[in-house]
Amino acid sequence: xxxxxxxxxxxxxxxxxxxxxxxxxxxxxxxxxxxxxxxxxxxxxxxxxxxxxxxxxxxxxxxxxxxxxxxxxxxxxxxxxxxxxxxxxxxxxxxxxxxxxxxxxxxxxxxx
Amino acid sequence: xxxxxxxxxxxxxxxxxxxxxxxxxxxxxxxxxxxxxxxxxxxxxxxxxxxxxxxxxxxxxxxxxxxxxxxxxxxxxxxxxxxxxxxxxxxxxxxxxxxxxxxxxxxxxxxxxx
Numbered sequence: 079x080x081x082x083x084x085x086x087x088x089x090x091x092x093x094x095x096x097x098x099x100x101x102x103x104x105x106x107x108x109x110x111x112x113x114x115x116x117x118x119x120x121x122x123x124x125x126x127x128x129x130x131x132x133x134x135x136x137x138x139x140x141x142x143x144x145x146x147x148x149x150x151x152x153x154x155x156x157x158x159x160x161x162x163x164x165x166x167x168x169x170x171x172x173x174x175x176x177x178x179x180x181x182x183x184x185x186x187x188x189x190x
Numbered sequence: 191x192x193x194x195x196x197x198x199x200x201x202x203x204x205x206x207x208x209x210x211x212x213x214x215x216x217x218x219x220x221x222x223x224x225x226x227x228x229x230x231x232x233x234x235x236x237x238x239x240x241x242x243x244x245x246x247x248x249x250x251x252x253x254x255x256x257x258x259x260x261x262x263x264x265x266x267x268x269x270x271x272x273x274x275x276x277x278x279x280x281x282x283x284x285x286x287x288x289x290x291x292x293x294x295x296x297x298x299x300x301x302x303x304x
Contacts, residue, residue, distance in 0.1 A: 084232075110290035121194075121281070121295040122233065129290060167232050171290060177246055178223075178293060180232030 080105040082170050084181025091158050092189050099184045101168035102150040108170040111151045112178070113142060117164045125166075126153070158188045192216065194296035196282050202302045208270035211299045215263070215284030221245075222259055223293060224267050225281040233281055239265065240288060269301075277303045 081104040091097050101111075109130035114122035128135045128142045128151065135142050139158075144151040155162055165185050169178040195214040203209050215222050220241050225233035236255065238245040241262035250257070254273070259265040269276055279298040285291040 112292060114295075121297045124292050124294070127292060169232075177235055177238060178233075180234070182232050183230070 080108055080170050080172070080177075080179040082168060082179045082181045084168050084184060086184060087182065088185045088187075090187045090189060093158060093160060095158055097153075097155045097158055097162070097186055097188075099153045099166055099168070099186070100150060101152070101170075101181050102148075103170040103179075104149065105170070105172070106146075106149065107172050108179075110171040111142070111144060112169050112171070113153050114167045114169070115164045116167065116183075122167060155186075158186075160188050160190050162186060163188045194282055194284055194294055196280075196296035196299055198299055199297060200300050200302075202304065203272055204304045205274055206271040208268065209272060209301065210266055210268045211280050211282075211301075213265045213267070213282030213296060215265070215282070216294055218286070219284035219294075220262070220287050221285045221291070222265050223283040223285075224257055224265070225283065227279045227281055227298070229278070236267070245288070272301075272303050274303050277301060 084101045112127035115125045116122040139156045141154040165183045167183050168181040171178050222239045224236045227233045236250045237247040237257045239259040242259050257267045279300050281298040282296045283293040285293045
Protein backbone atom coordinates (compact mmCIF):
# COMPACT_ATOMS: atom_id res chain seq x y z
CA UNK A 79 0.00 0.00 0.00
CA UNK A 80 0.88 3.67 -0.02
CA UNK A 81 3.45 5.04 2.46
CA UNK A 82 3.49 8.75 3.27
CA UNK A 83 6.37 10.32 5.16
CA UNK A 84 6.15 13.84 6.59
CA UNK A 85 8.88 16.18 7.82
CA UNK A 86 9.57 17.88 10.12
CA UNK A 87 7.61 16.49 13.04
CA UNK A 88 7.83 19.84 14.87
CA UNK A 89 8.41 23.33 13.52
CA UNK A 90 8.69 26.66 15.32
CA UNK A 91 8.74 29.94 13.42
CA UNK A 92 8.55 33.60 14.34
CA UNK A 93 5.33 35.38 13.49
CA UNK A 94 5.55 36.75 9.96
CA UNK A 95 8.06 34.17 8.78
CA UNK A 96 7.30 31.36 6.34
CA UNK A 97 6.79 27.69 7.19
CA UNK A 98 7.35 24.73 4.88
CA UNK A 99 6.25 21.16 5.51
CA UNK A 100 7.29 18.35 3.16
CA UNK A 101 5.76 14.97 2.39
CA UNK A 102 6.89 12.09 0.22
CA UNK A 103 4.76 9.25 -1.08
CA UNK A 104 5.63 5.86 -2.49
CA UNK A 105 2.89 4.89 -4.94
CA UNK A 106 3.04 6.65 -8.29
CA UNK A 107 -0.68 5.90 -8.76
CA UNK A 108 -1.56 8.43 -6.04
CA UNK A 109 -3.10 11.47 -7.66
CA UNK A 110 -4.87 13.51 -4.98
CA UNK A 111 -3.02 15.21 -2.13
CA UNK A 112 -4.97 17.07 0.57
CA UNK A 113 -3.60 18.94 3.56
CA UNK A 114 -5.44 19.07 6.87
CA UNK A 115 -5.05 21.37 9.87
CA UNK A 116 -5.96 19.99 13.27
CA UNK A 117 -6.13 22.21 16.32
CA UNK A 118 -5.90 20.61 19.74
CA UNK A 119 -9.03 18.58 20.47
CA UNK A 120 -10.71 19.52 17.21
CA UNK A 121 -11.50 17.85 13.93
CA UNK A 122 -9.04 17.80 11.02
CA UNK A 123 -10.02 20.54 8.58
CA UNK A 124 -9.13 20.58 4.91
CA UNK A 125 -7.06 23.68 4.12
CA UNK A 126 -5.87 23.01 0.59
CA UNK A 127 -5.55 20.14 -1.87
CA UNK A 128 -3.84 19.45 -5.17
CA UNK A 129 -4.35 16.94 -7.96
CA UNK A 130 -1.61 15.31 -9.97
CA UNK A 131 -2.36 17.27 -13.13
CA UNK A 132 -1.35 20.51 -11.38
CA UNK A 133 2.10 21.49 -10.14
CA UNK A 134 1.14 24.29 -7.77
CA UNK A 135 -1.95 25.72 -6.11
CA UNK A 136 -2.29 28.82 -3.98
CA UNK A 137 -4.97 30.12 -1.64
CA UNK A 138 -4.08 33.43 0.02
CA UNK A 139 -1.19 32.69 2.41
CA UNK A 140 -1.21 28.95 1.76
CA UNK A 141 0.30 27.16 -1.24
CA UNK A 142 1.00 23.57 -2.14
CA UNK A 143 3.53 22.31 -4.68
CA UNK A 144 3.72 18.86 -6.20
CA UNK A 145 6.65 17.13 -7.87
CA UNK A 146 5.31 13.91 -9.41
CA UNK A 147 8.69 12.76 -10.66
CA UNK A 148 10.25 12.92 -7.22
CA UNK A 149 6.98 11.91 -5.53
CA UNK A 150 6.91 14.70 -3.02
CA UNK A 151 4.63 17.60 -2.21
CA UNK A 152 4.98 20.52 0.15
CA UNK A 153 2.83 22.96 2.09
CA UNK A 154 3.98 26.57 2.23
CA UNK A 155 2.52 29.06 4.69
CA UNK A 156 3.65 32.66 4.30
CA UNK A 157 3.32 35.55 6.78
CA UNK A 158 2.55 33.12 9.57
CA UNK A 159 0.22 34.18 12.39
CA UNK A 160 -0.26 32.71 15.89
CA UNK A 161 -3.59 31.21 14.78
CA UNK A 162 -1.66 29.07 12.28
CA UNK A 163 -0.33 27.08 15.26
CA UNK A 164 -1.72 23.55 14.93
CA UNK A 165 -0.82 20.06 13.72
CA UNK A 166 -0.76 19.73 9.94
CA UNK A 167 -1.28 16.41 8.16
CA UNK A 168 -0.62 15.59 4.55
CA UNK A 169 -2.31 12.70 2.79
CA UNK A 170 -2.17 10.84 -0.49
CA UNK A 171 -5.02 9.13 -2.28
CA UNK A 172 -5.80 7.31 -5.48
CA UNK A 173 -8.88 7.73 -7.61
CA UNK A 174 -9.77 4.07 -7.43
CA UNK A 175 -10.56 3.93 -3.74
CA UNK A 176 -10.21 7.38 -2.17
CA UNK A 177 -8.52 5.84 0.86
CA UNK A 178 -6.42 8.56 2.44
CA UNK A 179 -2.96 7.60 3.65
CA UNK A 180 -1.94 10.21 6.20
CA UNK A 181 1.50 11.41 7.18
CA UNK A 182 2.51 11.46 10.83
CA UNK A 183 1.83 15.15 11.26
CA UNK A 184 3.81 18.34 11.85
CA UNK A 185 3.24 20.38 14.98
CA UNK A 186 3.64 24.03 13.95
CA UNK A 187 4.15 26.71 16.58
CA UNK A 188 4.11 30.36 15.54
CA UNK A 189 5.85 32.49 18.14
CA UNK A 190 4.37 35.99 18.53
CA UNK B 191 -24.40 22.67 5.07
CA UNK B 192 -24.42 20.65 8.27
CA UNK B 193 -21.17 18.87 9.01
CA UNK B 194 -20.44 15.29 10.02
CA UNK B 195 -22.05 14.56 13.37
CA UNK B 196 -20.60 12.11 15.87
CA UNK B 197 -21.60 10.96 19.32
CA UNK B 198 -20.66 10.63 22.04
CA UNK B 199 -17.77 13.11 22.28
CA UNK B 200 -16.14 11.30 25.17
CA UNK B 201 -16.37 7.78 26.53
CA UNK B 202 -14.60 6.10 29.42
CA UNK B 203 -14.92 2.36 29.88
CA UNK B 204 -13.04 -0.46 31.51
CA UNK B 205 -11.14 -3.02 29.49
CA UNK B 206 -13.22 -5.94 28.25
CA UNK B 207 -16.35 -3.78 28.17
CA UNK B 208 -18.10 -2.90 24.93
CA UNK B 209 -18.68 0.53 23.37
CA UNK B 210 -20.43 1.92 20.31
CA UNK B 211 -19.95 5.13 18.35
CA UNK B 212 -22.42 6.78 16.02
CA UNK B 213 -21.84 8.88 12.91
CA UNK B 214 -24.18 10.86 10.67
CA UNK B 215 -22.41 11.98 7.48
CA UNK B 216 -23.06 15.07 5.41
CA UNK B 217 -26.31 14.69 3.51
CA UNK B 218 -25.78 13.18 0.08
CA UNK B 219 -22.30 11.84 0.79
CA UNK B 220 -22.02 8.31 -0.51
CA UNK B 221 -18.70 7.42 1.08
CA UNK B 222 -18.16 7.12 4.82
CA UNK B 223 -14.92 6.39 6.68
CA UNK B 224 -13.98 5.46 10.23
CA UNK B 225 -10.48 6.36 11.41
CA UNK B 226 -8.56 5.65 14.58
CA UNK B 227 -6.23 8.45 15.70
CA UNK B 228 -3.80 7.59 18.47
CA UNK B 229 -2.27 10.57 20.27
CA UNK B 230 0.58 12.07 18.26
CA UNK B 231 -0.19 10.10 15.11
CA UNK B 232 -2.08 10.62 11.88
CA UNK B 233 -5.51 9.10 11.39
CA UNK B 234 -5.50 5.44 10.39
CA UNK B 235 -8.34 4.11 8.25
CA UNK B 236 -10.35 1.34 9.90
CA UNK B 237 -13.17 0.89 7.41
CA UNK B 238 -14.64 2.57 4.34
CA UNK B 239 -18.24 2.29 3.15
CA UNK B 240 -19.65 3.14 -0.24
CA UNK B 241 -23.37 3.62 0.39
CA UNK B 242 -24.17 0.56 2.54
CA UNK B 243 -21.39 -1.67 1.22
CA UNK B 244 -17.88 -2.15 2.62
CA UNK B 245 -15.09 -0.99 0.29
CA UNK B 246 -12.09 -1.54 2.53
CA UNK B 247 -11.86 -3.06 6.01
CA UNK B 248 -8.35 -4.45 5.71
CA UNK B 249 -7.11 -2.62 8.83
CA UNK B 250 -10.15 -3.31 11.00
CA UNK B 251 -9.37 -5.73 13.88
CA UNK B 252 -12.33 -7.90 13.08
CA UNK B 253 -12.04 -10.05 16.18
CA UNK B 254 -13.18 -7.09 18.27
CA UNK B 255 -14.29 -4.27 15.96
CA UNK B 256 -17.42 -4.21 13.83
CA UNK B 257 -19.16 -1.51 11.83
CA UNK B 258 -22.30 -1.15 9.82
CA UNK B 259 -23.99 1.43 7.67
CA UNK B 260 -27.56 0.36 7.32
CA UNK B 261 -29.56 2.19 4.64
CA UNK B 262 -26.39 3.89 3.44
CA UNK B 263 -26.63 6.90 5.77
CA UNK B 264 -25.78 6.66 9.50
CA UNK B 265 -23.07 4.34 10.69
CA UNK B 266 -22.08 2.72 13.96
CA UNK B 267 -18.68 1.40 15.02
CA UNK B 268 -18.52 -1.08 17.87
CA UNK B 269 -15.68 -2.43 19.96
CA UNK B 270 -16.24 -5.61 21.96
CA UNK B 271 -14.30 -6.38 24.10
CA UNK B 272 -12.16 -3.26 24.45
CA UNK B 273 -8.44 -3.42 25.13
CA UNK B 274 -6.16 -0.80 26.66
CA UNK B 275 -4.55 -0.14 23.26
CA UNK B 276 -7.93 0.92 21.85
CA UNK B 277 -7.63 4.24 23.70
CA UNK B 278 -7.74 6.78 20.89
CA UNK B 279 -9.92 9.29 19.10
CA UNK B 280 -12.32 7.68 16.63
CA UNK B 281 -13.02 9.97 13.71
CA UNK B 282 -15.77 9.62 11.18
CA UNK B 283 -15.45 11.28 7.78
CA UNK B 284 -17.55 11.44 4.64
CA UNK B 285 -17.01 12.39 1.02
CA UNK B 286 -19.34 12.99 -1.88
CA UNK B 287 -18.03 9.89 -3.61
CA UNK B 288 -14.87 7.95 -4.21
CA UNK B 289 -12.09 9.11 -6.47
CA UNK B 290 -10.04 12.07 -5.30
CA UNK B 291 -12.74 13.68 -3.21
CA UNK B 292 -12.14 15.82 -0.11
CA UNK B 293 -13.06 14.10 3.12
CA UNK B 294 -14.92 16.05 5.80
CA UNK B 295 -14.36 14.99 9.38
CA UNK B 296 -16.52 14.95 12.46
CA UNK B 297 -15.30 16.08 15.90
CA UNK B 298 -14.52 12.50 16.89
CA UNK B 299 -15.10 10.40 19.99
CA UNK B 300 -12.30 10.33 22.54
CA UNK B 301 -12.22 6.84 24.05
CA UNK B 302 -10.34 6.09 27.24
CA UNK B 303 -9.92 2.52 28.44
CA UNK B 304 -9.21 2.01 32.14
